[in-house]
Amino acid sequence: MEKKTCEFKAEIAEMLDLVVNSLYSKKEIFLRELVSNASDAIDRAKFLALTDKSIAADSPEWKIQIAANAAERTLTVSDNGIGMDAEELEKSLGTIASSGTKKFREMLKEKGGDSLPELIGQFGVGFYAAFMVADRVTVETRRRGGDASFKWESDLSGSYSVSDGERDFPGTSVTLHLREDQAEYLDYWRVSELIRKYSDFIAYPVTFRRVDVPADEKEEDRKAREEREAKPLNTMVALWKRPKKDVKDSEYAEFYRHLTHDWEEPFETIPFSGEGAVEFKALLFLPKKATMDLYMPDRKRGLSLYVRNVFIGDDIEMLLPGYLRFVRGVVDSSDLPLNVSREMLQDDAVIRKIKDAVATKVLSVLEEMKKKEPKRYDEFYGAFGSLLKEGVHIDYARADRLKKLLKYPTARGDAGKTVFLEDYVKDMPSSQKDIYYILAEREADARRSPVIESARKHGCDVLLWCDPVDEYLVESLREFDGRKFVDVARGDVAFGTEEEQKAEKEASDKAAGDLKPLLEAVKGTLGDRVSEVRLSTRLTDSPCCLVSQEHALPPSMVRMMRAMKQDVPEEKRILELNASHPLVEKMKGLDGAALADVASLLYDGALIAEGSPVADGAAFAKRLSDLLLK
Ligand code: ADP
Secondary structure (H helix, E strand, O other), X not given: XXXXXXXXXXXXXXXXXXXXXXXXXXXXXXXXXXXXXXXXXHHHHHHHHHHOHHHXXXXXXXXXXXXXXXXXXXXXXXXXXXXXXXXXXXXXXXXXXXHHHHXXXXXXXXXXXXXXXXXXXXXXXXXXXXXXXXXXXXXXXEOOOOOXXXXXXXXXXXXXXXXXXXXXXXXXXXXXXXXXXXXXXXXXHHHHHHHHHHOOOOOOOEEEEEOOXXXXXXXXXXXXHHHHHHOOXXXXXXXXXXXXXXXXXXXXXXXXXXXXXXXXXXOEEEEEEEOOOOOXXXXXXXXXXXXXXXXXXXXXXXXXXXXXXXXXXXXXXXXXXXXXXXXEEEEEEOOOOOOOOHHHHOOOHHHHHHXXXXXXXXXXXXXXXXXXXXXXXXXXXXXXXXXXXXXHHHOHHHHHHHHOOOEEOEOOOOOOOOEEHHHHHHOOOOOOOOEEEEEOOXXXXXXXXXXXXXXXXXXXXXXXXXXXXXXXXXXXXOEEOOEEEEEOOEOXXXXXXXXXXXXXXHHHHHHHHHHHHHHXXXXXXXXXXXXXXXXXXXXOOOOEEEEEOOOOOOHXXXXXXXXXXXXXOOOOEEEEEOOOOHHXXXXXXXXXXXXXXXXXXXXXXXXXXXXXXXXXXXXXXXXXXXXXXX
């Protein structure tokens, strides 16, 4: 192949610029990233060897070597893993996975250079961390099963070149031409410290070799050097096989980072093993924050499956129900055959049992946290609560357990405070039968809404459902503790004891009789804007509110159907008036244009009160100022 030079895609050029100029103190993480890539490459080669006899016949001794050349100031990380062909080379080292490209640029702009290491990890561009310490990077690679080797090189001038390489055995070597002030990474002790710190659990031996031995090296120094260079720098023990008490938190944290590219520590570390029907060892992590890809449809990585130390895959749906996709980690089982394809694994009975056990374990950890560490649970819930709601919808078998993990803000509670459904039920007055909720886009709108006034007066709290998924959940929630969920802004509701309800009904019927002409007149002047004007059981302080008919489509459904280009007629709302409000009393004396103005103002005011836009803001403002003048 002829040597060709290509420009980096804009976002890479931008990122490299930041990498180079990064003052970030932890430049050392470049080594972790390169060793991690090497380990992944061997994982993949080993997996291929399961089915590809030619690789198996090679029976390579899988290893990662770090070679330092002090004279030339180069550090090379080599593996004998899968390698890359020309196309893969360009795709992997010339672009960022296209799904993340735009997002990456946005984040970069928004967060600035300080967050670079974090972003590098999240976007799977760890390779470029090499440029934190090197001003030129050369990659020589040869794909397993391929017949040519390629060389990739970039010196950060905005472009890279690809040409024929000289590598004669499969795998990849990444050579860093270290900057003058980064020579520390040529030192055995420094590298050894970093490997122990970041990469100890890597399953393949990582060794160090000084290539340019000084001519005047003393015999005893040579011996000592050769002795230490013969030993791997890492202990290679799979973390999930070690008893929890023998593993330091920092080791778990590094393994988590290796696995997830998350910059933070794990929020929760869950080592556990399955015994009985299926034996396996698992090490699960809950992250602190939702990663950006959590809601991306092309997100792929879930738990990594190892069968007798061979990495089989990390397809998302394989070992986790979809709604637990924030859980990361490793499952290792000897009860699975090695020669199975990933596709076959999907329907494997053992896999299904493991999947079941993992989900159950995660829920029991959350239940425990809910009980013993409520503050931490809130932190977790803030990040992943919406996904648990998704679970109620999907995981029928665990819906009851999941419901007990849900939390909501309530009308009575302070902003930012949430309650479990069981606590809500516990605090219900004895006269209250159902669980009340109100839907709104923002919590503040829900709190201010007049439709919850009477509920509050009767001591009934109202759940504020402001998460977009809440609305979809009504159907799947169905009931809790034998109680229905009732929307306080819909259909007929009545609060208080039976006697109170009866008395209120009587009063209301009487008032309805007195006010019948007014209700009719208001309906007459509002016309098609409302389906009905009636007296309210929901209000105490406000003169009026708008409610939906019992069987009206929820607003989210309307939005969705419209997005799908379906014709959904505008739902007409019901305007409810508060019979005991002085304004309503005064309205009895109005008619004609005066009544029409007040009715319109009330209607628009009710829209504003629930956070909805008014149809004609200018007309509203004019009516208001006219009225004020009077
Ligand atoms: P990530 O490893 O998160 O995908 P990187 O920027 O570190 O991101 O690497 C980009 C891609 O380059 C990898 O996904 C892999 O396909 C390829 N790659 C990097 N290093 C190696 C290696 N040592 N052997 C084979 N492929 C590699």
